[in-house]
Structures are given as C-alpha cells and as structure tokens.
Amino acid sequence: AQSVSQHNHHVILSEAASLELGCNYSYGGTVNLFWYVQYPGQHLQLLLKYFSGDPLVKGIKGFEAEFIKSKFSFNLRKPSVQWSDTAEYFCAVGSSGGSYIPTFGRGTSLIVHP
Amino acid sequence: SAVISQKPSRDICQRGTSLTIQCQVDSQVTMMFWYRQQPGQSLTLIATANQGSEATYESGFVIDKFPISRPNLTFSTLTVSNMSPEDSSIYLCSVGGVGNTIYFGEGSWLTVV
Numbered sequence: 001a002q003s004v005s006q007h008n009h010h011v012i013l014s015e016a017a018s019l020e021l022g023c024n025y026s027y028g029g030t031v032n033l034f035w036y037v038q039y040p041g042q043h044l045q046l047l048l049k050y051f052s053g054d055p056l057v058k059g060i061k062g063f064e065a066e067f068i069k070s071k072f073s074f075n076l077r078k079p080s081v082q083w084s085d086t087a088e089y090f091c092a093v094g095s096s097g098g099s100y101i102p103t104f105g106r107g108t109s110l111i112v113h114p
Numbered sequence: 115s116a117v118i119s120q121k122p123s124r125d126i127c128q129r130g131t132s133l134t135i136q137c138q139v140d141s142q143v144t145m146m147f148w149y150r151q152q153p154g155q156s157l158t159l160i161a162t163a164n165q166g167s168e169a170t171y172e173s174g175f176v177i178d179k180f181p182i183s184r185p186n187l188t189f190s191t192l193t194v195s196n197m198s199p200e201d202s203s204i205y206l207c208s209v210g211g212v213g214n215t216i217y218f219g220e221g222s223w224l225t226v227v
Contacts, residue, residue, distance in 0.1 A: 032213045032214045032215075034214075034215065034216075036218075042220070043206070043218050043219060043220040043221050044157075044206070044218040044221075045218075046115075046215065046217065049213070049215060051212075051213050090156065090157070092214075092216070094213065094214025094215075095214070100145060100210060100214055101147065101159060101162070101210075101214065101216070102214045102216060104156045104157045105156060106155065106156045107155075107156050
C-alpha cells in the first residue's frame with residue numbers, strides 16, 4: 001500500500017518569500033502525483049498533477065512541483081508567495097496499476113503574512 | 115472537470131439524528147467517492163459509491179452508519195446516521211477523472227451538538 005508524508009505541517013512566510021513544501025511517498029510502482037489546495041472556506045482544488053514526461057510540472061498561480069523518482073519526492077515550490085496563497089496544501093499519490101483512489105498526505109497549512 | 119454540487123453546504127444537527135447529504139454532478143461519471151475531512155486532519159475515504167449496487171466501504175466505515183445511494187451516474191447521497199459530536203466534519207463528494215485525478219465538491223460542513 002502506498003503512503004504519503006508531508007513533513008511540514010505548518011509553514012509561516014512573509015510575502016515575496018520562496019516556498020517549498022515537502023512530499024515523500026512510499027510505493028514501488030508507477031505513480032501519479034498531485035497537489036491540491038484548499039483556500040479558507042473553499043473546497044479542494046487541483047493545483048497540479050504529474051502523470052509522466054517532464055518531471056517538472058507547472059500548475060496554476062505560479063506553482064510548480066518536481067518529481068524526483070530516486071528520492072520518492074514531489075515537492076511543491078513557488079519562488080515568491082503572496083498573501084492570497086494562504087491555504088492548506090495536500091499532496092496525493094495514486095498508483096497507475098493499482099487502486100484507482102489516491103492516498104492523501106496530512107496536509108500543510110501555509111500562512112503568508114502581508 | 116465536472117461541476118459537483120453538494121447540499122446542504124452547512125448544517126448543525128442534534129446528536130442522535132441523521133442527515134442526508136446530496137451530491138449532483140453535471141455530467142455522467144463512473145467513479146464517485148465520499149470523503150471525510152475532520153478538523154486539522156487529512157482526507158479519509160469513506161466509500162466508493164457504485165451505481166446500481168452497494169457502496170464499497172473502507173476500513174472503519176460501515177453501511178449502517180454511513181448508508182450511501184447511487185441511483186444513476188450523476189447523483190449520490192451519503193447519510194450520516196445516529197450522529198454524535200465525533201461526526202462533526204466536512205463531508206466531501208468527489209468524482210474520478212483521468213488517471214487517479216479526483217475532483218471535489220464544495221463539501222458539507224456538519225456540526226453535531
């Protein structure tokens with residue numbers, strides 16, 4: 001069974017700071033990888049996803065994530081955060097050949113101070 | 115991606131009562147799921163709603179507590195039965211897309227008092 005670990009549970013940054021949220025997974029097969037975002041009072045939205053190809057994936061709002069297979073990681077990055085990026089971020093991993101349903105990490109709460 | 119609508123969006127319920135949450139999708143989808151998101155925690159899959167047959171429940175969730183209906187490919191309901199304060203949570207309807215992609219509805223915020 002796959003598992004997902006998000007190391008940072010709470011991150012506090014000032015505007016314009018750079019962001020990197022860690023996500024590691026355990027699964028030996030081919031994976032599909034996701035980052036979801038939940039803004040305060042809103043529903044979960046897909047931020048970006050990786051299925052195959054270029055391991056550097058660009059998503060909405062200037063976010064990107066890099067799949068490093070050797071490290072079983074899919075870290076989320078943004079070079080300069082804004083106050084509006086304050087949200088909960090969830091990493092998820094699905095196995096291409098196994099259960100359809102992805103496994104979610106515990107989430108990282110990001111607070112950006114103006 | 116599909117548009118997923120849930121009702122009610124919020125409710126405050128008395129313990130011991132039951133509440134049914136409705137989920138309507140604007141297009142036919144094969145895979146529909148119900149998740150729970152408790153305060154400060156990650157998403158937990160409750161069950162897969164199967165069209166025309168009984169739902170498939172995850173470990174720790176049972177049909178008597180969380181009966182689910184899926185009469186067609188665009189609609190599903192989740193009932194939270196005999197509620198207790200521990201059932202206070204966000205309940206999320208979701209559908210499956212390409213690959214393992216999951217799309218979520220806006221959620222139903224349930225508070226049990």
